[in-house]
Amino acid sequence: MNSFAIAQPKSMSEASRIVSDKKYSLVVIKAGGIDLIDHLKEGLIAPDVVVNVRRLQSDKELIKVSEGEIRIDAVATLADIVSSAALRAACPALVQSVENAASPAVRNVASAAGNLLQRPRCWYYRNEQFNCLKKGGATCFAVEGENRYHAIFGDGPCHIVHPSNLAPAFFVTDATVHMVGAEHPSLPIRYLYHMPDKGVRSESNLPPGAVITHITCKPVKASGFYAIKEKQSFDWPVAAAAVALEMDGNTITKATVCAGAVAPIPWELRNVAGALRGVDVSNDAALTKACAAAAVGAKPMTDNAYKAKLLPVAVKRAVLLAAGKKLEVES
Template sequence: MNRFEWTSAGDLAAAARAGSGTVADAMLTQSGQPGTNAVILKAGGIDLLDLMKEGLLSPRRLINLRGIPELGRIVEEPGGALRIGSMVTLAQLAGHPLVRARYNALAEAAGQSASPQIRHVATIGGNLLQRPRCWYFRSLHHHCLRKGGEACFAFAGENQYHAVFGHNGCAIVHPSTAATALVAFNATAELVSAEGARRVVALETFFLTPDEDIARENDLKPGEILTAVVLPPSGPGVRSAHLRQGETDSFDWPIADVAAVLDMDTDGICRQASVVLGAAAPVPYRAKAAQSALAGKRISEDSARSAAQAAIAGAAPLSKNAYKLPVFEALVRRTILSAASHA
């Protein structure tokens, strides 16, 4: 790992003045060799330090965001929305009483991600902005499309952990498990530019498909800081759950995960459903057909099974990952039933 400078920003203005670039830009090269002039924001440092140790990123300076108090808070807003500062750790998120009571799927997704040690350091902002796990992307010896090279190695290669939906040109799966739940809740991302301008975007559109930009997983602009994610107010009939399936019972990323958010009326009929699949596509994948299959129905084994079958219709597995489809089918069914039974 190269030597680098370290600056701790005490407030947002100081972090903005530092003039950071994005990791995606710093990793996008023609030669495969990382540039050494980048200034990069650091949250928990879990993914950032991995990339640096792997020789894929060689920044000149890191700007530590840890000392900015406003980024570390969870605050209920006057209308009932919940504002989660980007430096809130996964452990804080999983244990927060309001998150557990009103946004169970998010508490479950955050509380099951990685290991307890990592969850106490990793932040929600860094988690959403971590780079993909594709092993060709993580290899110094494979200069693939996402890093500015000319080929994707996954389609004809080892693609067992890759996407089964939406893999146009690049078959990564989005690496953030919390994103699956946040998109299911229709969360928004709040960003502040280097000039101090604030913009708010739906998280679902903040994440970019390979069609939109093959080198970036999200629309973070150079100099921008992700300050918060905001969850809309939760109604009394909203119930939710998140389930994940690992290849083994370990701390590794899931091979499939699902979040379901159901808005139920007092007779137990589902008014509206939000069903999102993680580890399925380059962005969290909204299973629209499953959502339609649940609307207006009583949640039961039968309706959950129909929705699960609808969720995987249209999937396009690669040569080594068709095994994911029955996993997703079972997981969607179980997640819907789990959400409906959650008080």
């Protein structure tokens, strides 16, 4: 690891000024540091300044829930999100997305903004011995290599999956990311990420020098999130789904569905949303049929066709949670 200076700004605006200072070759933001410190240790980045924003709340309340809007501070931890009873009541998907993510120790430190901007877990990207596309190389080693955790949607050229659980949950709740240090002070989450063919070295469209201050979204009581994982803690999902519903009794009148861990970006499933319209959630056969649409268009690699089978299950369970039903099967 190279040596670097630590900056302790007093505000997010000051943090953004340091990040934009041209006299440094690379300045990076550190919130909880869960992913950032890994990057330093893995030799993936060599900054000359690390800007610590972990304690820089942009409002005196980390999480605010009002009738028309939810506001989550960039530095609110996943544990803050999980422990907010108001948030759980107003928008269950947000809480469900992180209540079993990682481990209690990680959740106590990991921030909301850091979760959205964590880099992919692809083992070729993380391993310094592989100079993959994301690191300026010529090859995505997953194509002919070990690809069981890679994408089943998207055409490459890099086959990472987006690792954030919060991202699909924020997607279905129409979230907006607010920032300082950018020409435009906010960006809807659906535009926060880009596919690898639009720039393989990065995943987000956050402008250079921008620092996220908070995220807002709408409260959606009928929302749910379900992740399927190989093990129940200390791990990322292999397939996940977030769902926001409008209901008339037991019948879905409108749905927004977004998958996680199956594509390089949070992957909106518009076909499933369409198929769910008019479905009575107590009609198991109809619900299963609608959710099966989640696998349509999947292009599995050699070792990850299983994800196309799991995704409809994750979607169905997220729908049931959103509809306030108890799940009969726990994974």
